[in-house]
Amino acid sequence: MTTLKVAAGIDIGGTNCVFGLVDRNGRVLAEDSLSTPGYPNPADFAEAVWKKLISQSGRLKVKAEIAGIGIGAPMGNINKGTIEYPAGLPWKGITPLADLFKSHTDRPVIVTNDANAAAVGEMIYGAAKGMKNFVVLTLGTGLGSGFVVDGRLVYGNDGFAGELGHTTIKPGFSERECGCGKKGCAETYISATGLKRTFVKIMADSLEPCELRKISFDKLDSHMIYEAAVKGDRLAKRAFDYTGRMLGILLADLVAHTSPEAVFLFGGLAAAGSLIFEPAVKSMEENLLHIYRGKVKILPSGIKEKNAAVLGASSLVWAETERT
Amino acid sequence: MTTLKVAAGIDIGGTNCVFGLVDRNGRVLAEDSLSTPGYPNPADFAEAVWKKLISQSGRLKVKAEIAGIGIGAPMGNINKGTIEYPAGLPWKGITPLADLFKSHTDRPVIVTNDANAAAVGEMIYGAAKGMKNFVVLTLGTGLGSGFVVDGRLVYGNDGFAGELGHTTIKPGFSERECGCGKKGCAETYISATGLKRTFVKIMADSLEPCELRKISFDKLDSHMIYEAAVKGDRLAKRAFDYTGRMLGILLADLVAHTSPEAVFLFGGLAAAGSLIFEPAVKSMEENLLHIYRGKVKILPSGIKEKNAAVLGASSLVWAETERT
Numbered sequence: 001m002t003t004l005k006v007a008a009g010i011d012i013g014g015t016n017c018v019f020g021l022v023d024r025n026g027r028v029l030a031e032d033s034l035s036t037p038g039y040p041n042p043a044d045f046a047e048a049v050w051k052k053l054i055s056q057s058g059r060l061k062v063k064a065e066i067a068g069i070g071i072g073a074p075m076g077n078i079n080k081g082t083i084e085y086p087a088g089l090p091w092k093g094i095t096p097l098a099d100l101f102k103s104h105t106d107r108p109v110i111v112t113n114d115a116n117a118a119a120v121g122e123m124i125y126g127a128a129k130g131m132k133n134f135v136v137l138t139l140g141t142g143l144g145s146g147f148v149v150d151g152r153l154v155y156g157n158d159g160f161a162g163e164l165g166h167t168t169i170k171p172g173f174s175e176r177e178c179g180c181g182k183k184g185c186a187e188t189y190i191s192a193t194g195l196k197r198t199f200v201k202i203m204a205d206s207l208e209p210c211e212l213r214k215i216s217f218d219k220l221d222s223h224m225i226y227e228a229a230v231k232g233d234r235l236a237k238r239a240f241d242y243t244g245r246m247l248g249i250l251l252a253d254l255v256a257h258t259s260p261e262a263v264f265l266f267g268g269l270a271a272a273g274s275l276i277f278e279p280a281v282k283s284m285e286e287n288l289l290h291i292y293r294g295k296v297k298i299l300p301s302g303i304k305e306k307n308a309a310v311l312g313a314s315s316l317v318w319a320e321t322e323r324t
Numbered sequence: 325m326t327t328l329k330v331a332a333g334i335d336i337g338g339t340n341c342v343f344g345l346v347d348r349n350g351r352v353l354a355e356d357s358l359s360t361p362g363y364p365n366p367a368d369f370a371e372a373v374w375k376k377l378i379s380q381s382g383r384l385k386v387k388a389e390i391a392g393i394g395i396g397a398p399m400g401n402i403n404k405g406t407i408e409y410p411a412g413l414p415w416k417g418i419t420p421l422a423d424l425f426k427s428h429t430d431r432p433v434i435v436t437n438d439a440n441a442a443a444v445g446e447m448i449y450g451a452a453k454g455m456k457n458f459v460v461l462t463l464g465t466g467l468g469s470g471f472v473v474d475g476r477l478v479y480g481n482d483g484f485a486g487e488l489g490h491t492t493i494k495p496g497f498s499e500r501e502c503g504c505g506k507k508g509c510a511e512t513y514i515s516a517t518g519l520k521r522t523f524v525k526i527m528a529d530s531l532e533p534c535e536l537r538k539i540s541f542d543k544l545d546s547h548m549i550y551e552a553a554v555k556g557d558r559l560a561k562r563a564f565d566y567t568g569r570m571l572g573i574l575l576a577d578l579v580a581h582t583s584p585e586a587v588f589l590f591g592g593l594a595a596a597g598s599l600i601f602e603p604a605v606k607s608m609e610e611n612l613l614h615i616y617r618g619k620v621k622i623l624p625s626g627i628k629e630k631n632a633a634v635l636g637a638s639s640l641v642w643a644e645t646e647r648t
Binding site: 075084085132133134147149150152154155156157158159160161162163164166167168169170171173180181182249252253254256257258259260261287289290291292295296 | 399408409456457458471473474476478479480481482483484485486487488490491492493494495497504505506573576577578580581582583584585611613614615616619620
């Protein structure tokens with residue numbers, strides 16, 4: 001009986017932790033979850049997840065060997081294997097998460113943020129296979145980013161490279177407050193919540209009738225704005241157009257930094273298709289220096305939303321064990 | 325008699341081409357120049373420079389072997405060894421410069437822009453020795469940039485990575501025209517010419533007396549503004565402060581991309597010292613996401629201005645031949 005090498009992928013969120021086992025081809029063989037706040041002690045958390053992974057592995061139809069553990073977590077530091085001052089997690093200060101898992105296994109344990117994990121996932125399982133220079137933007141509640149240069153994820157000197165959500169898209173010109181404490185950050189415009197904020201401001205300026213005027217700010221979400229836009233609501237379409245144009249400015253900016261072959265858009269906002277891609281590409285081309293024009297592909301992620309978090313995290317293991 | 329390995333460095337500008345031979349420690353053993361417009365045919369240019377390099381080598385007191393040729397040139401494409409549509413050079417379209425030199429030598433020939441060459445020069449001879457992740461900004465007539473990630477210069481997919489001068493620092497909010505055809509580009513603010521444009525606008529808004537009101541726009545240069553600021557001229561000091569704050573925004577942005585250990589400032593504007601460094605660092609820290617604050621060093625280049633162009637270009641040879 002041959003042994004199948006599998007990678008464990010763990011995605012840690014404020015309410016849930018999802019984890020599972022994935023083979024080299026990106027098939028999710030097992031997936032489960034637990035409540036993150038249920039483990040105020042991170043050592044207990046690591047032990048619980050590890051036991052469940054072993055149990056998952058034992059239930060597979062083939063003999064499996066866990067080749068390593070990849071972890072996606074907010075403020076995950078890939079150089080140190082730590083989580084540092086994460087907002088929304090029960091563990092305060094600096095948590096040595098890789099070390100806690102290494103007390104259970106001698107396999108590699110890699111920790112980074114979810115957007116960096118998504119970038120590696122795109123390279124290992126997704127639409128960036130074979131690409132050496134690309135960027136992944138995750139357009140969800142926030143705006144995350146992961147850079148790959150010469151086939152390797154950019155870590156940066158401190159392990160925290162790739163935080164485009166907190167570049168300032170309108171320095172000194174925006175009152176839009178960001179959760180990070182600054183104003184005018186890119187993610188206050190280019191994200192599902194950014195779209196909502198933009199939509200509500202457009203609605204407030206306009207006198208045009210709109211079904212969504214009946215919905216409170218708290219209840220409104222980007223999916224409702226998407227549905228309205230698809231039905232032809234002009235305010236919703238304007239919100240997508242504005243958001244896309246802001247995204248285009250960000251794209252032109254990042255191209256001038258690392259000149260990628262492609263940028264992949266992942267997450268809820270990217271699922272809006274041409275509503276977001278069209279204004280984004282148009283605005284990017286307008287803002288690009290001439291030498292870059294017409295060269296950079298803006299593409300949807302090749303990773304399905306379902307299981308994406310576990311897939312991205314697990315891919316870190318293959319990237320590490322196959323690193324030359 | 326032992327043979328000394330030397331690198332040839334060639335810096336191609338619109339009026340002059342400077343070239344010379346440099347040893348591994350960054351000593352410039354020979355330097356000479358010729359008129360670039362004097363060679364409308366790039367093959368003649370390559371032959372003339374090569375012959376002069378051979379002649380330089382023959383005149384050295386030791387037996388020397390040219391280990392390779394590094395070339396810094398506007399629109400130099402490091403992937404292809406070409407110069408592509410450079411403004412201000414006599415050669416139109418795409419010039420296969422590396423191939424033209426390779427018809428004279430079988431050693432490596434590397435072509436890139438002067439800012440990328442400056443970044444490699446900083447790593448090989450300068451203040452970035454031993455650093456794996458850093459950025460060099462060249463603050464001269466324009467704003468150039470070179471990124472080093474994991475000890476290697478970032479080329480990008482198309483060989484043109486690192487054009488921060490043409491990121492848009494005030495998207496949609498600036499009427500300041502850039503030579504590239506766009507408006508509001510970073511280099512229209514953060515460069516010697518950007519400082520001058522800022523100074524003249526501040527002077528026009530103010531009624532304060534100032535010696536520089538006697539100088540025409542064409543005759544005014546950044547050095548005069550520097551001298552005025554040192555003497556206490558308040559308008560000149562405000563221009564430096566504004567320029568430094570814009571630089572700080574750019575620095576915060578680039579840190580969020582690749583999270584470098586240090587950013588080195590090179591060129592005329594950087595020579596203004598605390599007049600530019602102080603507002604830049606303050607503004608960078610204000611605009612940084614908290615995880616990066618207090619971590620990134622903003623430093624003057626360790627390469628002397630004299631011979632800098634030849635040094636930077638020559639360093640490409642050592643980076644290439646020692647690449648692991």
